[in-house]
Amino acid sequence: MRAASVFMGLISMAELFPTSSSQRVRRNLLEAELVEYGVRRGEGKLAASGAFVVETGQHTGRSVQDKYIVRDAETEGAIWWDNARGMTEEEFDRLLADFISFARHKELFVQDLYAGAEKGHQLKTRIVTEHAWQSLFIRNLLRRPEPSELEGFLPEFTVVDLPSFRAAPLYHGTRSETVIACNFTKRIVLIGGTSYAGEIKKSVFSFLNYILPGKNVMPMHCSANVGKDGNSAVFFGLSGTGKTTLSADPSRELLGDDEHGWSDNGIFNFEGGCYAKTIRLSKSAEPQIWAASNRFATVLENVVIDPVSRVPNFDDNRLAENARSAYPLDAIANASATGTAGHPKNIVMLTADAFGVLPPIAKLTPSQAMYHFLSGFTAKVAGTEKGMGPEPQPTFSTCFGAPFMPRHPRVYGNLLRNLIAQHDVDCWLVNTGWTGGKYGEGTRIPIKVTRALLEAALSGDLKDQPMRTDPVFGFAVPVAVAGVDPKLLTPRETWADPQAYDAMTAKLAQMFHDNFAKFAPYVDSDVLKASPVGHPSVAAE
Numbered sequence: 001m002r003a004a005s006v007f008m009g010l011i012s013m014a015e016l017f018p019t020s021s022s023q024r025v026r027r028n029l030l031e032a033e034l035v036e037y038g039v040r041r042g043e044g045k046l047a048a049s050g051a052f053v054v055e056t057g058q059h060t061g062r063s064v065q066d067k068y069i070v071r072d073a074e075t076e077g078a079i080w081w082d083n084a085r086g087m088t089e090e091e092f093d094r095l096l097a098d099f100i101s102f103a104r105h106k107e108l109f110v111q112d113l114y115a116g117a118e119k120g121h122q123l124k125t126r127i128v129t130e131h132a133w134q135s136l137f138i139r140n141l142l143r144r145p146e147p148s149e150l151e152g153f154l155p156e157f158t159v160v161d162l163p164s165f166r167a168a169p170l171y172h173g174t175r176s177e178t179v180i181a182c183n184f185t186k187r188i189v190l191i192g193g194t195s196y197a198g199e200i201k202k203s204v205f206s207f208l209n210y211i212l213p214g215k216n217v218m219p220m221h222c223s224a225n226v227g228k229d230g231n232s233a234v235f236f237g238l239s240g241t242g243k244t245t246l247s248a249d250p251s252r253e254l255l256g257d258d259e260h261g262w263s264d265n266g267i268f269n270f271e272g273g274c275y276a277k278t279i280r281l282s283k284s285a286e287p288q289i290w291a292a293s294n295r296f297a298t299v300l301e302n303v304v305i306d307p308v309s310r311v312p313n314f315d316d317n318r319l320a321e322n323a324r325s326a327y328p329l330d331a332i333a334n335a336s337a338t339g340t341a342g343h344p345k346n347i348v349m350l351t352a353d354a355f356g357v358l359p360p361i362a363k364l365t366p367s368q369a370m371y372h373f374l375s376g377f378t379a380k381v382a383g384t385e386k387g388m389g390p391e392p393q394p395t396f397s398t399c400f401g402a403p404f405m406p407r408h409p410r411v412y413g414n415l416l417r418n419l420i421a422q423h424d425v426d427c428w429l430v431n432t433g434w435t436g437g438k439y440g441e442g443t444r445i446p447i448k449v450t451r452a453l454l455e456a457a458l459s460g461d462l463k464d465q466p467m468r469t470d471p472v473f474g475f476a477v478p479v480a481v482a483g484v485d486p487k488l489l490t491p492r493e494t495w496a497d498p499q500a501y502d503a504m505t506a507k508l509a510q511m512f513h514d515n516f517a518k519f520a521p522y523v524d525s526d527v528l529k530a531s532p533v534g535h536p537s538v539a540a541e
């Protein structure tokens with residue numbers, strides 16, 4: 001891409017920061033100074049460890065319904081509009097003008113950072129925020145340039161996040177006062193009315209997911225790590241399925257916990273830090289994440305701390321179920337220094353099946369992997385979202401990340417399918433959800449069981465072990481794994497009432513079918529044949 005088009009339309013720094021008031025723009029401050037600003041400005045509190053603790057108020061998670069993509073000549077044919085809300089160019093321009101006038105009266109924090117560990121695919125990003133702690137957050141999360149690289153740093157993508165800005169629905173074309181407006185053509189994202197920091201990192205991610213397919217790079221909502229033998233693995237999964245938890249593994253080098261690309265050279269992290277859930281964080285089950293969450297300059301979002309000792313109580317969900325910890329990768333002892341690794345040997349698709357149906361691990365053929373990638377199944381349970389009843393809710397979020405994958409799923413699906421074939425990758429479906437019954441009746445599969453299953457799969461041993469074929473889903477399920485109670489491998493045997501298991505399985509299979517109908521026109525027959533059986537539309541084939 002030519003430089004002129006890269007920079008064209010980018011928000012002008014002179015507009016945002018007139019020279020007369022440049023005093024109030026804090027550029028590329030380092031951690032200690034950002035913490036000082038945060039404390040001085042009353043943005044949060046210091047934990048005993050030196051972590052910076054903030055509350056985000058009303059929004060403690062992403063506002064999916066308030067995210068917009070500007071519809072223009074370039075995006076019109078490129079975005080999968082079935083999955084995105086459009087905003088007109090005029091509405092965006094009004095919003096931008098109002099962001100600029102709002103920002104004029106504020107002290108602002110600016111971080112110039114890279115997204116993308118692979119040099120050829122590095123995106124120069126500028127993140128402008130109202131709060132010092134947001135600057136600290138994104139500095140922890142993205143990749144920090146060398147001081148010499150900051151001179152003459154020309155951003156190729158800008159995010160402006162002003163939590164106290166309120167959108168005017170009628171004037172800006174929004175649904176509420178909260179807005180995440182993505183202008184991919186101008187390469188600007190405007191975030192207002194929410195201070196949940198995850199919006200910033202996922203905005204950068206969404207833009208990379210828009211541009212990288214054009215460079216023949218597969219962008220993935222996944223974590224990744226590397227074994228001692230140099231074999232890398234990626235773990236796709238929707239929120240809460242275990243990407244962050246399971247990728248932090250003392251026996252494997254951590255590449256990253258959430259966003260990666262797969263190019264001709266192998267895989268690379270987009271980020272330079274992690275964003276872990278801290279609710280019920282256990283020091284013994286997740287020692288690395290626990291340590292990274294108790295250190296100077298880690299940002300703790302909506303974590304309750306003791307008012308006297310300033311020690312976090314990770315069991316307290318009064319502020320949010322989705323409490324978070326943001327820390328740089330070097331807070332994890334065995335993290336990768338480069339953020340890059342070779343082509344993966346294994347792909348793991350994580351799901352948290354709250355219906356208690358799916359086995360804790362299954363081996364997928366490439367066609368089954370494509371079916372599950374396009375389906376993007378997991379389930380939500382009470383606690384993670386406001387207003388949920390006792391029943392688990394199925395979620396089908398294509399490519400395991402629909403809110404951040406702007407193009408049609410076939411774009412990502414085809415890239416992945418070719419990469420799996422080209423590199424002869426072994427694919428697995430891993431259920432980190434419920435066993436012995438659905439949510440409320442059974443229990444969640446212990447982390448140590450999931451870890452043992454993954455160890456067997458990633459070592460290369462498991463794929464040659466005896467397997468049974470699941471009668472409904474058709475994938476291969478190991479009959480024994482060292483260190484794991486064999487009963488757990490056959491969910492039907494963990495249910496007190498096997499007929500109830502069969503009925504639940506039929507229900508889940510039907511949900512898969514109903515969801516997959518929209519993809520049927522785009523996939524080859526082998527992928528369609530990976531649908532669960534026992535349903536009329538399949539039986540008729």
Ligand SMILES: Nc1ncnc2c1ncn2[C@@H]1O[C@H](COP(=O)(O)OP(=O)(O)O)[C@@H](O)[C@H]1O
Pocket residue numbers: 237238239240241242243244245246257276277279280432433444445446447448450
């Ligand atoms: N068997 C399991 N595997 C993975 N995570 C589990 C398991 N059982 C419980 N959990 C909990 O589920 C949550 C998984 O969340 P996380 O790793 O942050 O997911 P993601 O990064 O995919 O959003 C963590 O809070 C973890 O402690």
Ligand SMILES: C=C(OP(=O)(O)O)C(=O)O
Pocket residue numbers: 061062198199202237238239240243244258275
């Ligand atoms: C940061 C997020 O990712 P995840 O929950 O997948 O870790 C998020 O969804 O806001």
Ligand SMILES: [Mn+2]
Pocket residue numbers: 243244257258275276277
């Ligand atoms: Mn995560």
